[in-house]
Amino acid sequence: METVERAVPLHRLEVPAPQQLPFAIGSFDSIGALSRASFPHRHTFYEIVFVTSGRGAHVIDLSRWELRPPHLCFVVPGQVHYWENATDLHGRVILFTEDFLLDHPGDRDLLRALGERPWFSPAGDDAPAFARLVAELEREYRAGQEGFASVLRAYLHVLIVRASRLAGSVAPTPDPTGRPALVSQEFVRLLARPGPEVWEVRSCARRIGVTVGYLNEAVKQTTGRTPGQLVREVRTHEAKRLLVRTDLTVRQVAAEVGFADPAYFCRFFRRETGISPGEFRRGSGAMHHDYRIPSLAHPESPP
Structure with missing residues (x-):
């Protein structure tokens, strides 16, 4: 974590798992100040x-975006943002955690790319189409009928994909030299296909055709994060998906995400998530049923 960011408040979604669904949608007033x-x-x-x-x-990551509604904005975890002299804000705010994307893991990469160009202005038929889609999301969330969580995930997936189409090319803008950005983009593409070839940074560097040192520099320069951090995220996310969506044993899940030693996998999973694989699996059943999130937590300083 960069030193300059330590003074920036960190907001968490208040999800007392496993009792709450990690998703919320509402007006600016209903979501809160x-x-x-x-x-x-x-x-x-x-x-x-x-x-x-x-x-x-x-303002998102120091880039200032003047309001000319309708606007569609994407903010990803870690981005610094705030509203400047904003008045009479109307619309809808959608909040969700990484765990809510387990049905569509590819959406993580689309969102990461959308976060590089976060503001879009739907025009023509696109504006009412997005308005209808957001309205359907909120209607489903408010009704809370049986199976609504899976419907919300489907609607959200459609929203993300259509926003990506609207954005055109959502890849980060290359730096003046070009090569670091291309290397970083290839690394992200590799991570979008979880498998043995991406569980180690060294394997990724070999597949791309660069040294580990150069891969570290390129990815850090273009994303602000290290390849190791991103690989750990992908392994954790894939492990969560397998724990929730399959009947594989913890030992088998460990092997699928590249751990020969199940005990080491359990230590890794607990370090990344705060709970054991078994606890996550037991809690996931309730988390993916008909429970909704009441509010945002109070801001707190990052650890």
């Missing part, structure tokens, strides 16, 4: 904002 915070802050969760009216600006 933090949804229009005027001070720089970060999230541990994803935020999608569909602004239908309002004045002011939204």
Whole structure:
């Protein structure tokens, strides 16, 4: 974590798992004052904002975006953002955690790319189409009928894919030399296909055709994170998916994500998530049923 970021408040989605679904949608008023915070802050969760009216600006990672609704905005975990002189904000705010993407793991990469170009202005038929899709998400969430969690995931997947189409090429803008960005993009593409070839940074570097040192420099330069951090995220996410969506034993899940020693896998999983694989599997049943999140937690300083 960069030193300059330590003073920036970190907001978490208040999910007393396994009793709550890690997803929320509502107006700026119903989500709460933090949804229009005027001070720089970060999230541990994803935020999608569909602004239908309002004045002011939204600042994301030092880039200032003047409001000219309708606007569709994507904020990914770790990005620093805040509202500047914003008044009369209307629209919908969608909040969800990484665990909510287990049905569509590829959405993580689309969201990461959308976060590089976070503001879009739907025009023509696109604007009412996005408005209808967001309205359906909220209607399903409010109704809370049996099976609504899977419907929410499906609607969210459609929203993310359509936003990616609207954005056109959502890859990060290459730096002046070009090569580091290309290497980083190839690394991200590798991680989008979880398997033995991506469980180690050294294997990824070999497949791309660069040294481990160069891969570290390129990925850190273009994403602000190390390849090791991203690989750990992918291994953890794939392990979660297998624990929730299959009947594989913990030993078998460990082998699928590249751990020959199940005990070492369990230590890795607990370090990355705070709980054991067994605890995550037992809690996932309730988490994926009909429970909704009440609010955002109070801001807190990062550890």
